[in-house]
Amino acid sequence: MTAPRKPATILASAGVAADPGRRAIVPPVQVSDTFEWADPDTKPDYDYSRTVNPNRDLLAAALAELEDAAGGAVTNSGQSAALLATLLLPAGALVVAPHDCYGGTYRLLQGLADQGKLRAVFVDQRDDAAFAAALAEQPALVWLETPSNPLLRLVDIAQRAAVAKAAGALVLADNTLPTPLRQQPLALGCDLVLHSTTKALNGHADLFGGALLAADPALVEQLHWWANAAGLNGSATDASQILRGLRTLPLRVDRQEATAQQLASWLAAQPGVREVHYPGLDSHPDKALADRQQAGPGFMIAFRVTGDSAAFLKGLDLITLASSLGGFATLICAPATMTHRGMPPEAQAEAGIHPDLLRLSVGLEEADDLIADLARGFEAAASA
Numbered sequence: 001m002t003a004p005r006k007p008a009t010i011l012a013s014a015g016v017a018a019d020p021g022r023r024a025i026v027p028p029v030q031v032s033d034t035f036e037w038a039d040p041d042t043k044p045d046y047d048y049s050r051t052v053n054p055n056r057d058l059l060a061a062a063l064a065e066l067e068d069a070a071g072g073a074v075t076n077s078g079q080s081a082a083l084l085a086t087l088l089l090p091a092g093a094l095v096v097a098p099h100d101c102y103g104g105t106y107r108l109l110q111g112l113a114d115q116g117k118l119r120a121v122f123v124d125q126r127d128d129a130a131f132a133a134a135l136a137e138q139p140a141l142v143w144l145e146t147p148s149n150p151l152l153r154l155v156d157i158a159q160r161a162a163v164a165k166a167a168g169a170l171v172l173a174d175n176t177l178p179t180p181l182r183q184q185p186l187a188l189g190c191d192l193v194l195h196s197t198t199k200a201l202n203g204h205a206d207l208f209g210g211a212l213l214a215a216d217p218a219l220v221e222q223l224h225w226w227a228n229a230a231g232l233n234g235s236a237t238d239a240s241q242i243l244r245g246l247r248t249l250p251l252r253v254d255r256q257e258a259t260a261q262q263l264a265s266w267l268a269a270q271p272g273v274r275e276v277h278y279p280g281l282d283s284h285p286d287k288a289l290a291d292r293q294q295a296g297p298g299f300m301i302a303f304r305v306t307g308d309s310a311a312f313l314k315g316l317d318l319i320t321l322a323s324s325l326g327g328f329a330t331l332i333c334a335p336a337t338m339t340h341r342g343m344p345p346e347a348q349a350e351a352g353i354h355p356d357l358l359r360l361s362v363g364l365e366e367a368d369d370l371i372a373d374l375a376r377g378f379e380a381a382a383s384a
């Protein structure tokens, strides 16, 4: 047994000189939709790019090694990876998801439930009694998302996965926010790990992509079967670009996280701040779990301002008001009207997504410049 390779090594060597043609250092982009057969009875390894493509395979192999998965499907968005997960389930199956999950996850599961294709319940998964009650309904799939988006609440993956599996459910973790560098859901007992590669994994905010990886080779087979059947796989060009972005993921996450820690501490000391949610702060209710479960608190911060939050946002100059996260540029959003608008107001209130809650995705700018910009926002909010 050789020791597992470290992420930076996996990503610096993925696909290097692996091109069987000319041993190119950078894997060539194989955009061809189809490939020649030697004869009609001998199916080549690569035949039709919806089914299988060399660039997608290289990306899937790198992601699988990062997550210690047996393999998985590289899809054309995070949402198509989520849809792929639901295709594994029989009609009418019950899915238990967090009440404060990603807005798109809520929209998809609720939409499928409204059509009777499956049943969905959204529970506060930190609540032992609520989680046990949901498991008593015999879900086919338990969907975890920790830290949650936007409020960065944590659940104990090892504990939740163990009881969910004992109840007969498949367990999936959306690992988009922490990235494989900060959290390893399969090692903690999950069956499936989902990524929106649109976010930190690509990191350059210029494409959409997703992945659904599994620990069990039989499940990997099913993922490939359904991704091909439903046409959910991503393009060769996008797979190549995502692998390019991934090569610097360890550097970017270290830097973004260090800056986020600085910003969160600064925010917590501002009189214009009502509350800060960041797993790297001692004030975070799940700090001990974060220290145990995650290799770092990450680059996302949520906070509420005491003054006029619209004026605060208008006062910003460097930080841009936009959805999405994990990219090189620092973005801020108001989840209630932006990322989570697919969630009805009652569900938002229950999840704690207040109209004045702001979510910050910290990028690669200098921390001092970001702090100066936030200070401009507080000045604007105070004089509104």
Ligand SMILES: *Cc1c(COP(=O)(O)O)cnc(C)c1O
Pocket: 077, 078, 079, 080, 102, 104, 105, 149, 174, 176, 177, 195, 196, 197, 198, 199, 208, 209, 210, 325
């Ligand atoms: C963005 C996101 C998704 C959806 O991914 P897309 O690539 O936008 O389809 C799913 N989960 C989380 C946590 C996300 O942030």
